[in-house]
Amino acid sequence: MKYDLIINKLSGHDKTGTIGKINVKEGDSIKHGDVLFIIESQKGTLKFVSDYDGILEKLSIHEGDIVEKKQVIGIVEGECASPESCDINTIKETPKKTLKTSYSFGISKPQKKEYEKEVVVVGGGPGGYVAAIRAAQNGKSVLLIEEDRLGGTCLNYGCIPTKAIISSVDLLRKIKVSEEFGLEVEGLKINMPDIIERKGNVVNNLVSGVEHLMEKNKIEVIEGRAQVEDKNILSVKNKKIDAKIKFENLIIATGSSPKSIPIEGSDCGSILNSKDLLELKEIPQSMTIIGGGVIGMEFAFIFNSLGTKVNIIEFFPSILNNMDDDIIEVVRESAIKSGIKLYENSCATSIKTSLEGTKIVEFRTEDSHNILISDKVAIAVGRSANIDSLDLEKLGVELNENESGISVDSKMRTSNEAIYAIGDVTNIMQLAHVASHQGIVAADNIAGIYSEMHYDNIPSAVFTFPEVGSTGLTEKECTQRNIEYKIGKFPLFANGKAQAMGETEGFVKIIANAETNLVIGGSIAGIHATDLLSVITNLIDSKTSIDKASHTIYAHPTTSESVHEAILSADNKGIHYV
Numbered sequence: 001m002k003y004d005l006i007i008n009k010l011s012g013h014d015k016t017g018t019i020g021k022i023n024v025k026e027g028d029s030i031k032h033g034d035v036l037f038i039i040e041s042q043k044g045t046l047k048f049v050s051d052y053d054g055i056l057e058k059l060s061i062h063e064g065d066i067v068e069k070k071q072v073i074g075i076v077e078g079e080c081a082s083p084e085s086c087d088i089n090t091i092k093e094t095p096k097k098t099l100k101t102s103y104s105f106g107i108s109k110p111q112k113k114e115y116e117k118e119v120v121v122v123g124g125g126p127g128g129y130v131a132a133i134r135a136a137q138n139g140k141s142v143l144l145i146e147e148d149r150l151g152g153t154c155l156n157y158g159c160i161p162t163k164a165i166i167s168s169v170d171l172l173r174k175i176k177v178s179e180e181f182g183l184e185v186e187g188l189k190i191n192m193p194d195i196i197e198r199k200g201n202v203v204n205n206l207v208s209g210v211e212h213l214m215e216k217n218k219i220e221v222i223e224g225r226a227q228v229e230d231k232n233i234l235s236v237k238n239k240k241i242d243a244k245i246k247f248e249n250l251i252i253a254t255g256s257s258p259k260s261i262p263i264e265g266s267d268c269g270s271i272l273n274s275k276d277l278l279e280l281k282e283i284p285q286s287m288t289i290i291g292g293g294v295i296g297m298e299f300a301f302i303f304n305s306l307g308t309k310v311n312i313i314e315f316f317p318s319i320l321n322n323m324d325d326d327i328i329e330v331v332r333e334s335a336i337k338s339g340i341k342l343y344e345n346s347c348a349t350s351i352k353t354s355l356e357g358t359k360i361v362e363f364r365t366e367d368s369h370n371i372l373i374s375d376k377v378a379i380a381v382g383r384s385a386n387i388d389s390l391d392l393e394k395l396g397v398e399l400n401e402n403e404s405g406i407s408v409d410s411k412m413r414t415s416n417e418a419i420y421a422i423g424d425v426t427n428i429m430q431l432a433h434v435a436s437h438q439g440i441v442a443a444d445n446i447a448g449i450y451s452e453m454h455y456d457n458i459p460s461a462v463f464t465f466p467e468v469g470s471t472g473l474t475e476k477e478c479t480q481r482n483i484e485y486k487i488g489k490f491p492l493f494a495n496g497k498a499q500a501m502g503e504t505e506g507f508v509k510i511i512a513n514a515e516t517n518l519v520i521g522g523s524i525a526g527i528h529a530t531d532l533l534s535v536i537t538n539l540i541d542s543k544t545s546i547d548k549a550s551h552t553i554y555a556h557p558t559t560s561e562s563v564h565e566a567i568l569s570a571d572n573k574g575i576h577y578v
């Protein structure tokens, strides 16, 4: 039997509510009593509980959507466990207009399939899909299993959607200072649903691109959750497919999920994570973000630019704790100037919800207890490797020392030599480009092509305002490793292009080994920082000395000239700044 899922209840006399955390997706089996999602409204928070046992065939809502009473938001195929409420939900002959679905009332059987492949990849994120492409390029028969959407966290809920929203916000910030450029703009209005829609379009385009790449490389893709049957056999069982997949080599690329924190109130449905923040269609008046790392700070600048009063609670002595102090200082100064309230060296201890629905976050510093009141609370304290996604014991795959990720060698091989693991699930460095490169290394080794991972020159980019990033060693790491180093630094206010663009915050810093004169690191804060970083990454990888690098000619006027000037100033030979 098929049933419409209908919003029958909202808090108090509220006419509309906002969809909070959604715990299920299309194709999931659901049981009577399961909390499918949360609805927030002015009067409070309500759990939408299933009356059915069955399969969630359609779900037409997203987190952040506004819904009203009597709205149809999905279809369930199964049995109703409380007939009095289900009676009104049963689908009658004519399907409702809103759902645009035609119904077949028989239960179709999942398609039985058997595969034998040389390489099977579990997870279609930037680790998994890149590994699959390289394995196919190496002449292997390849199958990829993805339970959600190709592109993984990065394309769907991470790198790309954040940067799409940041692009809207960047434009907004420019328009706000347009008069300085001789332009008057009237009637500026932020249309948050349109920003979210544009973000969705960017994501969808890129996901289609990955689908196309799979086809072109003749990679078979199965939608569904991979499960372990035996040491060399996986299965995928859902409504559509009942597949058995035998592999010679397996690449585990199951990624990571947002971490929570063990404090009172942190598991409440209305507490947001990074995925939720990307779907907010209403701009909150105020927000407290617990965690001032990369993800927390990117969202802090996004919402601050949109007009939200943002608080950051950071456990460590400073935001972006691993970066060099001069870089942190640029971001800290910019955050404070923009009105973001930073509470560093502070530990959140509880989250409570007031009767009106506002959130109260208690936190303590070394010598005080404090509270922050805001409309929304988000937790951005890092991500845990998805080590429970597959039965690793059955596969003979071991975890690392602190059991925070799958243990691998430099060729990305696990303790089972036929099985490789790459990306966030190894918890070595949770970055998309690291996952992709690990994927290439794994696929090459499977094909007998020698390749190893090195982690001493990994660029990392933070898309705050201004952008910051570093590559190779930081000054902090040189000190920890007792490396004698020298630095060359150039402020962006002395760069012609930066002045022309009105973007003079920040600097470029080059770090060289004092003994060998080789470039070993660099950090940049300021406009184009994340793109310029690759110039320094290349200098480090090609083992270039300051002397040699100083002879490269950079186009004028560009911000890349700042990299050249920083190189020159490492030997006190800077031209445009003393």
Ligand code: FAD
Pocket (backbone or CB within 6 Å): 122, 123, 124, 125, 126, 127, 128, 145, 146, 147, 148, 149, 151, 152, 153, 154, 155, 157, 158, 159, 160, 162, 224, 225, 226, 227, 253, 254, 255, 256, 274, 295, 386, 389, 390, 422, 423, 424, 425, 429, 430, 431, 432, 433, 434, 435, 461
């Ligand atoms: P994922 O991208 O997480 O992909 C894993 C996939 O495996 C998922 O799609 C999942 O559905 C699937 N899966 C898991 N278990 C199974 C199973 N049993 N069967 C089938 N499928 C399964 N990194 C950057 O480098 N730059 C950035 O700017 C950046 N910004 C970010 C912003 C945010 C908000 C977030 C959350 C992350 C960001 N990251 C960024 C990190 C980046 O997204 C990750 O490092 C990257 O996605 C890791 O890739 P992966 O392939 O290891 O895993």
